[in-house]
Amino acid sequence: MRRVLCGFKGIGRRLGIALCACAVALIVGAGGAPAAGQVVTTTDLGTLGGTISQARAVNDNGQIVGTSYTAGNAALHAVLWTQAGGIVDLGTLGGSYGGAVRVSNTGQVVGEASTAGDASVHAFSWTAGGGIAASRPLWPFRARGRRRSARRLRPRVSPAGG
Numbered sequence: 147m148r149r150v151l152c153g154f155k156g157i158g159r160r161l162g163i164a165l166c167a168c169a170v171a172l173i174v175g176a177g178g179a180p181a182a183g184q185v186v187t188t189t190d191l192g193t194l195g196g197t198i199s200q201a202r203a204v205n206d207n208g209q210i211v212g213t214s215y216t217a218g219n220a221a222l223h224a225v226l227w228t229q230a231g232g233i234v235d236l237g238t239l240g241g242s243y244g245g246a247v248r249v250s251n252t253g254q255v256v257g258e259a260s261t262a263g264d265a266s267v268h269a270f271s272w273t274a275g276g277g278i279a280a281s282r283p284l285w286p287f288r289a290r291g292r293r294r295s296a297r298r299l300r301p302r303v304s305p306a307g308g
Contacts, residue, residue: 194233194235196217196218199215203247205253207251208228210228211225222243222245224236224237224255224272236255236257236278239270241259243267244259255272257272269281
């Protein structure tokens with residue numbers, strides 16, 4: 147089964163459904179037609195009170211990470227979504243921006259988030275037991291003239307295969 151993950155709020159149900167339908171068409175088109183008996187579904191992930199959320203990665207356990215605007219679109223926070231718990235705000239490092247980009251099978255999340263006053267952006271790691279913790283700075287420091295990104299970070303994998 148292929149799953150398309152959509153999170154739109156406040157833009158109208160019809161527009162949200164149309165955007166999800168476009169996403170389904172793009173995914174099915176990119177991967178060819180679904181195999182016989184394969185079902186394509188959409189799942190509304192919800193938001194943190196804002197108008198848009200975005201899924202960026204999913205693990206083998208169905209945990210999904212990404213970003214969501216908070217109420218009034220005041221800030222963009224990193225989020226984790228599970229079937230049992232719904233959307234969970236992972237927060238930021240004190241600033242107005244956070245985005246989760248990867249999740250391991252053990253539930254460790256990595257991403258990037260801004261510090262207080264949005265002075266800089268750091269990579270972060272999040273676990274259910276330890277919460278969010280800053281890692282290396284990504285900007286305003288530059289590497290070879292480009293802004294560094296957390297997209298290449300990988301959660302640590304446990305020996306058990308997480």
